[in-house]
Every structure is written in structure tokens, then in C-alpha cells.
Amino acid sequence: MRAVFHQLSASEKRLAIIAGLCLVVAILFIGYIRAMDRLDAMDATIDSLQQQLLAYTELVQQADSVNAAFEAMAQQHSSKWTQEEIHDSLRREIARLALRNIPPPGSPAPASTDPAAMLVNIPQMPMGTLMDSEEGYRSYQINVKTEAAPIQNITTFLERLQRSDQALRVESLEIIRQPLANVATANIRVTRTIIDDEVDAGQAASPPESGAASVRLLNPSVEEWEAADQCTGWTAEECIVSQHTEQVTEGHSSMRAESTGPEGRVYQAVALIPGRTYELTVDAIAMGSARLEIADDAGNHPYVGTQPLTQGDTPYRYRVRFTVEDQGTESVSIRAPQLVIEGTGSVVLLDNVSLAEVPAGP
Numbered sequence: 001m002r003a004v005f006h007q008l009s010a011s012e013k014r015l016a017i018i019a020g021l022c023l024v025v026a027i028l029f030i031g032y033i034r035a036m037d038r039l040d041a042m043d044a045t046i047d048s049l050q051q052q053l054l055a056y057t058e059l060v061q062q063a064d065s066v067n068a069a070f071e072a073m074a075q076q077h078s079s080k081w082t083q084e085e086i087h088d089s090l091r092r093e094i095a096r097l098a099l100r101n102i103p104p105p106g107s108p109a110p111a112s113t114d115p116a117a118m119l120v121n122i123p124q125m126p127m128g129t130l131m132d133s134e135e136g137y138r139s140y141q142i143n144v145k146t147e148a149a150p151i152q153n154i155t156t157f158l159e160r161l162q163r164s165d166q167a168l169r170v171e172s173l174e175i176i177r178q179p180l181a182n183v184a185t186a187n188i189r190v191t192r193t194i195i196d197d198e199v200d201a202g203q204a205a206s207p208p209e210s211g212a213a214s215v216r217l218l219n220p221s222v223e224e225w226e227a228a229d230q231c232t233g234w235t236a237e238e239c240i241v242s243q244h245t246e247q248v249t250e251g252h253s254s255m256r257a258e259s260t261g262p263e264g265r266v267y268q269a270v271a272l273i274p275g276r277t278y279e280l281t282v283d284a285i286a287m288g289s290a291r292l293e294i295a296d297d298a299g300n301h302p303y304v305g306t307q308p309l310t311q312g313d314t315p316y317r318y319r320v321r322f323t324v325e326d327q328g329t330e331s332v333s334i335r336a337p338q339l340v341i342e343g344t345g346s347v348v349l350l351d352n353v354s355l356a357e358v359p360a361g362p
Contacts (some may be wrong), residue, residue, distance in 0.1 A: 013202065081194065083130045086140045090192050091125050094144060096159040098122055120157045120186075121147040138194045141171065148183040151175070158188070167193040217268060220353040221251040231255055237299075239264030239341055249283040249315050250352035257348050259288070259341035265299060266350065267338035275327040279358045282337050283316045286311045288346025290339060294322050296332040309339075309348065321358065 008016065081089070096103060100119045128142030135348065146154065154175065161168045169191045177184035218233025225243055226232050234241070240260035244254045257266045272278060282292060286309035294303040304322040324332050336355055341348050 030133060040201055041222075048140060056120075062259070083140070086130065086138075086192065086194060087127055087142070090128075090140065090142060090168075090190075093164060093166050093168075094122065094125065094161075094190070095165065098157060102160070119153050121148045123147060140192045140194065142190055142192075144188050144190060146186045146188070148181075148185050150182065151184055154184065154186045161188075161190060167195070169193070216271065217353060217355055219276075219312050222255040222351060222353075223251045223253055234266060234268055237265040238262075239266060239268075241266065245317055247285055247313070247349055254349050254351035256282075256337065257341060257350060259346045261344060261346055262342070264341040264346070266336060266341070266348070267299060267335040268353075269297060269333050270336050270355065271331040271333050272324045272336070273357075274324050274329065274332055275323065277323045277358050278336070279356055280320045280322075280336055281352075281354045282320075282339075282350065283315050283352040284309055284318060284339065285313065285349040286346075287313070287348070289342040290346060290348045291342070292318050292320065293335070293338045294320055295335040295338045297335065299335050299338055303334060303336075306340075315349075315351070 097119055099121050100117055101168075122144050125142065125144055128140055131139045131141070146157070158170060158173070161170055171189040171191050173189075174187040175184050176187070219231065222231055222234070222243075224232040228243070229241055231241055231243075234255065236257060238255045239259045240254055241257045244256040245252065246254075248254050255266070257264065280294065284290075284292070288311065290309040292307045292309060295301060296303060305318065307318055307320060308317070310316050319339075324334065337353060339348055339350060
């Protein structure tokens with residue numbers, strides 16, 4: 001290559017050198033362009049990740065209000081309600097929203113029906129239609145008709161329906177107004193969605209609300225067994241317990257407890273701090289009469305109101321919130337949970353138990 005270069009004339013050598021320099025410059029320029037493109041792509045990725053981080057931070061900041069709104073709505077749903085119970089609850093909600101000044105949810109309806117206190121007047125609310133769905137919810141549809149009222153009152157009433165914690169939806173609306181009249185009547189078809197509280201197999205326990213501090217339970221997913229009839233951390237009275245591998249909602253097994261007497265019991269005793277509020281969640285299937293309790297150390301006096309278990313072959317998730325009474329001691333021993341299985345041969349499947357301290361509140 002060097003010999004060939006020496007054979008060239010002076011002008012040819014200059015041209016070869018210039019061509020070589022141009023080639024080097026072109027290669028460097030192409031490398032520069034690719035490097036800048038790569039840097040631009042990395043900058044764009046960084047900007048995108050920063051935006052995602054900001055969005056996630058905002059979601060975390062909104063978690064408290066979202067959880068509170070979800071809890072408020074969850075209290076308005078139950079798969080155990082009959083059509084009559086759903087209708088009665090919906091009737092009370094519509095009557096509450098029809099008042100000019102809305103009382104808090106759950107307040108008793110006023111005895112007086114003074115027209116001045118009504119935003120819109122609904123004289124009748126006939127029974128509606130209940131429709132079951134295989135996707136974990138039911139729909140209850142009702143038709144209501146308002147008496148003559150200003151349009152502004154009707155639109156305000158419609159906004160209230162859409163914002164209700166009972167998950168109401170306006171399916172259809174017909175507004176009738178006479179010529180030159182400043183009032184109108186409205187025919188409204190309202191649908192209420194009722195979410196079932198069944199737990200699908202394999203679904204993890206819902207996390208405790210923001211600010212909650214978990215309380216350590218022994219073997220909460222009932223995976224550990226000291227013997228075939230002895231589950232670690234759990235005590236059984238007048239019942240036989242065994243490991244079960246069907247209808248599991250957490251881990252690989254659940255506990256099967258069959259009563260051998262009038263009242264079989266399965267419980268775990270925990271030491272809790274007086275004055276603090278706690279929330280207990282339990283996944284359970286009841287095949288026979290049974291109930292969930294928070295009881296004293298002896299198990300004879302329920303600490304709060306008992307909660308009956310729904311009978312069937314589908315897991316349900318139960319929640320109990322309670323405040324520990326101050327007994328003048330640093331801690332109080334409480335059975336949380338205690339499942340009482342009523343009648344010989346009744347069976348309960350237990351799984352996925354959690355206990356957490358939560359902020360005190362209504």
C-alpha cells in the first residue's frame with residue numbers, strides 16, 4: 001500500500017490525502033450523529049420516567065382519599081341482600097337525595113314531607129327489576145317519576161344520583177314540559193349496581209388502609225402444621241381441624257374445621273393495646289351454621305357484635321373493626337378471630353387472616 005502511494009504523482013498524493021481526510025471526517029460525523037441520537041433517546045426516556053414517577057407520586061398521595069371513598073362505597077354493597085332489601089335501601093337513598101338539604105348517608109328520613117323541603121317530589125317508587133350477572137355483580141333497575149319542578153332542580157337531582165355511594169347510573173331520562181311553562185316533570189330510569197363480596201380462589205388479601213400497622217399473627221395463612229390435626233398458632237375446641245387444599249385464597253392450603261359438639265371453636269389469642277382500633281379480615285366458607293367473633297380471652301363474651309357466616313361453597317371475605325377497651329393494663333388478650341361452628345358436623349374452611357391497627361374513626 002505504501003509502495004503504491006510512493007508511485008503516485010504529487011497531485012495524486014494530495015488527492016488521496018484529501019479523500020482519506022474526507023472519509024475520516026465522514027465517519028466521525030456519522031458517529032457524532034448516532035451518538036447525539038442516542039443521547040436524545042436517553043433524554044426522552046429519562047423525561048418519560050420522571051413523568052411516570054410524578055404520576056405515581058400523585059397516586060400515592062391520593063391513596064388515602066381513594067381508600068376512604070372505596071370503603072364508603074363498599075359499605076353500600078352486599079351479595080347477601082334480597083331484592084326487597086336492595087329496593088328499600090335504594091328507595092331511602094333516592095328520598096334522601098330528593099331533599100333540598102341532603103342529610104348524611106344513613107340518616108332516618110324526615111317525618112315531614114313539606115314541599116318547601118323537597119328539591120324534587122317523587123310520590124311513588126314501584127318495585128324494580130333485579131338482574132344477575134356472572135361477572136361478580138347484580139343490577140337493580142327502577143323507574144321513578146318526579147312531580148313538576150324547575151329544570152334546575154331536576155338537573156341537580158340527576159347530579160346527585162350520579163355521585164351517590166350506591167353506584168347509581170341514570171339509564172334513560174325523559175323530561176316533559178308544557179309550552180310556556182317554567183316547570184317540568186321527569187321520567188328517570190335508575191340502575192343500581194351491587195358488587196358481590198365473594199373472594200375468588202387465589203385472590204390475595206386486600207392491603208390494610210393507609211396508616212395501618214400490621215399486627216403479627218401466627219400462621220395467618222394456615223400453611224404451617226405441627227401435626228395432621230394441629231395447626232401452628234391456632235387453638236381448636238370441640239372440633240377437628242385438618243389441612244385442606246381446595247378453595248384456597250392464600251398460599252397452598254386452608255384449614256378445615258368440623259364441629260364435634262354444640263359449639264366448636266377455632267381461634268387465635270393476641271395481645272392488643274387498649275384504646276387502639278384494629279381491623280380484622282378473614283376468608284371463610286361455611287357449610288353449616290357458623291359465626292365470626294372478636295371475643296375476650298375466655299371466649300365467652302363477644303367483644304363486638306358477632307357476624308354470621310354465609311353458607312355455601314364459595315369463599316367470602318369478612319371484615320370486623322373494633323376498638324380495644326381500656327382495662328388498666330398495658331395490653332389485653334383477645335381472641336381475634338374466633339370462629340364459632342354451631343352444631344355437630346358443621347364445617348368451616350378458614351384461610352388468609354390479617355389483623356392491622358387502623359386510625360380511629362366512625
